[in-house]
Amino acid sequence: MAETAILSALKVLGAALAEEVKSLATSKISDLRSIYANLKLNMNKISTELQVMQGFLNEIETDHPSNESQVAWIKEVQKLANDIEDIVVEFAYLIGNQQFGGKSFYLKKLFKEPKSLIAFKRIASELLEAEERLKNLASIKERWLPTIEKKNEEDSNFSNKYSHNVAVFAHVVDEDHLVGITEDRVKLTKWLNFEELQLSVVSVWGMGGVGKTTLVTSVYKRERKNFDRHAWVSISQSYTPETILWNIISEICRDEKGVTIDATNMDILRLNTTLQNLLGEHKYLIVLDDMWDPKAFLDIRDTLVDNHRGSKIVITSRMAEVANLAPENKRLELKPFSETYSWSLFCRKAFNHEKNHSCPPPLEEWARKIASKCGGLPLAIVSIGVMLSLFEKTESKWRQLFDQLSWQLDNNPSLDPLKNILMLSFKYLPKYLKNCFLYCCLFPEDFLLPRKKLLRLWIAEGFIEQKGRSTLEEVAEGYLMELVNRCMLQVVEKNYFGRVKRCKMHDTLREVAISLCRKENFGLLHEDNKSENADGSTRRLSIINLRETVNHDVCLPKLRTFMSVDNDVSSSPLLSMVFDKSRYLTVLDLVGLPIETVPNAIGDLFNLHYLGLRETKVKCLPKSIKKLQNLQTLDLWLSQIQNLPDGIVELKKLRHLFAEVEVDPTYRSFRTRTGISLPKGIFYLKDLQTIQALESNAMVVRELGNLTQLRSFRIMNVKENHSVELCKSLSKMSFLSFLSINASDEEEILQLEGLNLPQLQKLELRGKLKETILESPLFKISGTSIQSLLLWWSQLQNDPLPSLSHCRNLTRLILKGAYEGQRLIFQEGWFPKLKRLQLDIMPNLIQVEMEQGTMASLEEIWLRELKKLVEVPKGIQHLVSLKWMVCDDMPVLFPSRASHKLFHFTCVVR
Structure with a gap:
């Protein structure tokens, strides 16, 4: 693990020698030129020494050191690497903070301020001290540690x-x-x-x-x-x-x-x-x-x-x-056992002397909880079951064992085979995957990790390296799939076209990861009453499932990540401390906290890459937000923010912007959400890949074409007279894969006949459409790549299915208020890859027919508010892959209860 700390230090060292730092060399002030020359020399020396040390660590076993001297040495290496990273981050902070607002002006100001000179001299002194510590560690290695050859054998x-x-x-x-x-x-x-x-x-x-x-x-x-x-x-x-x-x-x-x-x-x-x-x-x-x-x-x-x-x-x-x-x-x-098999195997091992291996009734509650913690993993069930068979069979003892299970796994020698087998999987992870894996245990047990958010967090943490022309997001997704394919993460849900949507950590593997996080100072969890003791060296802190105010007097100056998950704490001294004292935060994720304001001090978090205020009660951002020059992700989704400060245009590294305000959580009305208004300069943020969602106006649709790197875009309140300019701007986005266009009201026509996006995968159109749209390039050309299509309130008079049938790669089709006719016929061979079909709010629809050979892959049908559809869709028995039919607010005469007896699928009525 120490080598991952070195990797982080090497990254920030490289960044510190980037363009803005080099500009100091041109200074006419001799003191600064001398300081810079020494800083650059020291950084290069330290970088070289760290690379050699990393090579040595790659050749020895750091996850299972063979003796106490090696344990102590590796810990000192890790501590030094972290300290070097802190020093260099502070150096970058000073440079960036002085440059903000105009490079030349602030550099001149910097050169004249004695305090800045003092700060740079202090950093130079700290780097010299770090260099000496490196030399001392190298000397200790030669005197006390086993040779590489011996360690390779071990x-x-x-x-x-x-x-x-x-x-x-x-x-x-x-x-x-x-x-x-x-x-x-x-x-x-x-x-x-x-x-x-x-x-x-x-x-x-x-x-x-x-x-x-x-x-x-x-x-x-x-x-x-x-x-x-x-x-x-x-x-x-x-x-x-x-x-x-x-x-x-x-x-x-x-x-x-x-x-x-x-x-x-x-x-x-x-x-x-x-x-x-x-x-x-x-x-x-x-x-x-x-x-x-x-x-x-x-x-x-x-x-x-x-x-x-x-x-x-x-x-x-x-x-x-x-x-x-x-x-x-x-x-x-092979998958983990079901609950039934897990319980059977657990009882055979834990109650091997009981008649029929049955669990004594007083122990069943705690025995089932312990068995559940094994997550269906046979080796864990056997190992823990055998261990428990040696303890007295009393309720109080087993309650105590349940509370101590994590400690037992970490300290009980009888569980070493289990822990070490799981550790092998971690040991043989490539270096670039280890931090990504450990990061996943900072979320609650059984937490469903959303793919997209997890990738953005990894990028913010600096775990992802650029590879060729691939985006960081594409590289990160490759890392995720490597962890899945190595059985380090379990896929819980895929989207309708096969990509991972949510995954989770196995409970027992997570316990091993938490133990590693604690030992390696990677991160700590504060969860209910199972609190970890954070101190001044803590680098990542995750606050989980707390319902009471957290009181922490400790200062966390080295903190890089602060996450709040599923909490109900409106204010906390700890949160105030984070804003005021943890100046070099990289990730600040406060999802779901009922906070209403963000302090102006957030502008001092120069190193912040990820700011999450999703589902909070925050109504506005302070003007100091413009100082967050390294911010990559700004997540304001379902907060109460409708306008952003003008300074948002200063965030040149911004990649993802989420900001929608919920209007109708039932999704019954036409306008369920609104977007936000953005200042004009936002369209010069060339790194933007995601905007969800933006309120439309004449300026927006005209300038939008500058954002050529957009991959995901949702625009609200579009008027008919915006259509031509909107199509021109969108056609410049050669990477766009998700597009959502929402008209200003039900009668506003979306004229998108001029739109052609051959790489588009997901399309949502909410608003009135002309019949000609279905014969336009958007569906005839782009349609071959579209996998998910949502048409809401389209008010089409003619059956759209013949035209949509050309979209042969569709896996999800939702028609909501999209058709005003009486019949829909799905013909043989249509929609061969479709998995979900949803027909919603079509007041005139009286018949749905499905010919044999249509929708061969269909798994789900959702029928909602089809007031005149009183019969089960004709030919539904031909859909051999169908698993579910969900009926919501359908006519009383709709014979839903009989369908599960007549056919092979399950019908759910709500």
Whole structure:
């Protein structure tokens, strides 16, 4: 973990030597020139030293140090890296603060002020001290720490040790105690016995501790007799092709009578030849357990001969990339157990001496809570269940154990195998993913992490690096998918076109992450009564689920992140302290707090990248907001802010602006929300990617075209006479993927025939449309890329479906007040990818018909306020993928209760 602190320090060091800092070198004042020369020299020296130290840390084990001296040394390295980051951030703050309002004017002012000279001399002195500390740490390393060679061996032993322990545990587990794997065992057995002659690969994957090895072992023991030769090999992270081949040969020879081969001193060529001879014309089964890198298989693939005898390779892994070595129809992803299976396995372990393994009634409440904390993870259930079986069976003791569960996981040696298996997943994360992963545990347990917000927070924290021409948001989404594919985050919900919408951390994995956050000073959680003790070194603080005022006298000068999640605290000394004392905050997220004002002191938070006031009661922003020169995200969504101060145009790095005011939370009326009014200069903020939402006027639609980087845009109060200019401006946005246009009222016509956005994915139009719009480029050309389409209050007289059917990639279609006719017919072959269809507020609609072969992928139908539709849509039984039909405010005669008996889907009436 110390290396991630170094990475952060290196980033700010690089930024400190950027253009505005270099301008100091041109000063005619000799004192400043001398200070700058020394600062630049010291920064370069420190940067070089940190890079070398980072290389050393990359080669040793920092997550599981082998002795106390190494623990102490790594902690000092981390502390120094954080201190260096603080010094350089303060340096950048001084420069930026003086430059604000006009670079040349303030630089002249800076050169004349003795206080500034004193501040720069102090920073230069602190950097010199940091350089000396670096040298001292290097000297300590040479005197007291083990050599890299010895540590490399220990690191390898760590990985092999715990991988081996899991494999041994799985091999000796009593099959009578196996629960919840029957279905997966049948599927895997079927694949192994499938009568195909060519060599085939099967993969079983899932998070650490989910039971991959246990399942495969169970099948392997039963089915290996059907193969002439077989081998089970555990693949360590530090594998070599020679080691894998040697282990396979050794396993085959151990189980085959009369076959004796000493492969100890063979080179790679002889190992290849020997294994190929052993496999020969035999039908074989090889299990490659716990593989971390697909290259481990690719390196030996050519040696595993395809002799057309029906041989099988089974690979287990925690990574989707490795699982993809098998064809799609031979990949088995293991999920955590259901509540029923979890409880059954828990009782078998925790109450192994009770009759039928039944839970004593006085303990059931706390036993179920403890079992639930395991999150369906078999290894956690078994480990914690066995631990609990040793404690006395009293209600008070088990209540105490539930309260101490996090502590037990961190400190009880009997739970070390569980903790270490989960730690392996973290240990082998690439460096660039470690901070991203740890950040996720700063949210409440079972919190659904919204993809877009999480990516913006990672960017604000500086975790995301630029890669080629990709945006930071695109790189961040790649990081998120890596964590998902490594089973470090669980996908809870996808949107209608397959992208992750919300994800969560597994409870047990989150406990491990919280422990790491605490030890590495990454961040602290203050949650209900389970308070962490923040101090002057705390860098991230998350306040969760508090209902009473938080009293903290501690000063947090090094704080970089302050987040409030699901709180009900209107004011707090802690919050005031953050505004006044934590000057170098990067993230300030106060979502949902019932605060009404933002202090003027917020302008002093020069390092602020993310400001979240979502769903607060704030009505206006102070003028000092213009001083937040590093601000990237300003989230005012559903606050009470309708106008922004003119100084907003000074925020040159702003990327995302959210500001809507809710008018009608029922969504029944035409105008449910309003946008905000922005000053003219906003259209020169070239980095803007998101604006939701903006109130339209003649100036807005004319200047809008300057924002060529926009990806997501919602505009309100559009009038018919704005249409031509609006289409011209929008057509300049070559990256726009989400567009929402809202007319000023129900009778205002949106004339968008001139709009062509071939990259558009989501389109929302709220307002009256002419029939010709459906034959315009917006639907004929852009329609091929549109995946989500919402037409509200369009008042179309003709059936829109024939024209919309050209949008073959649609996954969601919502028609609300969009059609005034009587019949809608969905013809064969239309909307092949559609998953959700919503028909809403069409007072004249009397019939909906669905031909066989239409909407082949449809999963949901929502019917709302269709006053004359008294019959179930004709042909609905043809929709074989349909899961739900939701009926809301439909006629009394609508036979909804009968539909679930007649058809294969569930009907919900509200």
